[in-house]
Amino acid sequence: MITSAIKLFAQQDAQFGQYVFNGLYINPAYAGYKEELYLQAFARAQWTGVRGAPQTLSISADEAINDESLGIGMIITKDKIGAQNSLNASANFAYRIKLDRTETNILAFGLGVGVIQSSLNGNLLDPIEEGDNRIITGVVSQTMPDVRAGIHYSNEKFFIGFSANNLLAKSLSVFSDYNALNIKIQPHFYLTAGMAFTVNEDFVFKPTFLIKDDLHGPTSLDLNAFLLIKERLWLGAVYRTSVKLYPKDNLQRDLNSKAAAGFISEFFIRSNLRIGYGYDYSLNKLGNYDYGSHEISVGYYIETKKSRRPKCYF
Numbered sequence: 541m542i543t544s545a546i547k548l549f550a551q552q553d554a555q556f557g558q559y560v561f562n563g564l565y566i567n568p569a570y571a572g573y574k575e576e577l578y579l580q581a582f583a584r585a586q587w588t589g590v591r592g593a594p595q596t597l598s599i600s601a602d603e604a605i606n607d608e609s610l611g612i613g614m615i616i617t618k619d620k621i622g623a624q625n626s627l628n629a630s631a632n633f634a635y636r637i638k639l640d641r642t643e644t645n646i647l648a649f650g651l652g653v654g655v656i657q658s659s660l661n662g663n664l665l666d667p668i669e670e671g672d673n674r675i676i677t678g679v680v681s682q683t684m685p686d687v688r689a690g691i692h693y694s695n696e697k698f699f700i701g702f703s704a705n706n707l708l709a710k711s712l713s714v715f716s717d718y719n720a721l722n723i724k725i726q727p728h729f730y731l732t733a734g735m736a737f738t739v740n741e742d743f744v745f746k747p748t749f750l751i752k753d754d755l756h757g758p759t760s761l762d763l764n765a766f767l768l769i770k771e772r773l774w775l776g777a778v779y780r781t782s783v784k785l786y787p788k789d790n791l792q793r794d795l796n797s798k799a800a801a802g803f804i805s806e807f808f809i810r811s812n813l814r815i816g817y818g819y820d821y822s823l824n825k826l827g828n829y830d831y832g833s834h835e836i837s838v839g840y841y842i843e844t845k846k847s848r849r850p851k852c853y854f
């Protein structure tokens with residue numbers, strides 16, 4: 541009777557350590573940023589060694605059209621954690637305003653429209669007693685519309701963006717008996733920024749940060765520092781922690797704020813092909829049970845008549 545009144549709040553959107561190279565996942569206003577037809581794929585295995593740990597796959601494509609004043613993009617993300625699965629497909633549009641004659645200062649407003657399919661597999665749940673009618677049998681799922689929006693400003697050395705995902709959140713509720721297992725998709729908010737500093741002809745230093753919040757779970761802060769070597773190789777470090785921006789009465793008081801630390805690398809095999817790898821290790825008690833999180837990415841610029849040297853700073 542006591543535990544029946546307890547609710548669990550947790551961050552739901554997939555975690556990507558290489559968020560700097562996966563901007564469309566965070567912000568629809570990022571569509572067309574590279575001003576090239578760009579294809580990208582990300583795969584992440586989080587907390588390897590832990591049963592039911594999150595596994596995520598993301599595939600995207602985007603391009604700038606209409607004299608680069610409009611960005612269009614498509615992203616599909618599949619995420620699995622325990623018995624829960626989600627599939628998100630979104631078409632994204634960005635209206636890009638060039639603020640100066642050099643066409644390097646750009647303010648973009650983005651909108652993403654798509655669908656989310658959430659499902660729960662009761663066969664993967666392990667009941668203490670058989671025949672509990674509050675634990676589903678088989679798979680239940682629901683597909684619902686989704687809207688996301690964002691704003692993004694950038695120039696050759698600096699970027700900042702704010703966005704919100706899952707703006708049409710609702711519960712996965714198929715039968716009333718399953719209320720205790722409802723999965724409510726929460727809106728997520730992102731604030732990110734970064735700046736590139738030219739050290740010399742061979743090195744560029746780029747610090748970035750990402751704040752991620754869903755109004756219920758802990759507010760997450762990613763701090764990154766990258767070094768671009770001879771415009772071919774990115775090497776970077778990541779530190780993830782939680783921060784208290786405002787009171788959240790539902791959170792446990794003694795939670796460890798430290799989350800993870802690791803490294804990120806990305807290499808340009810050719811001028812139009814880049815591959816990346818990221819690893820982070822849990823700094824909380826979870827680190828005693830998992831073997832870290834691994835992330836692989838591949839990005840490819842499709843050469844067109846308007847193709848120029850790809851943007852590699854961001």
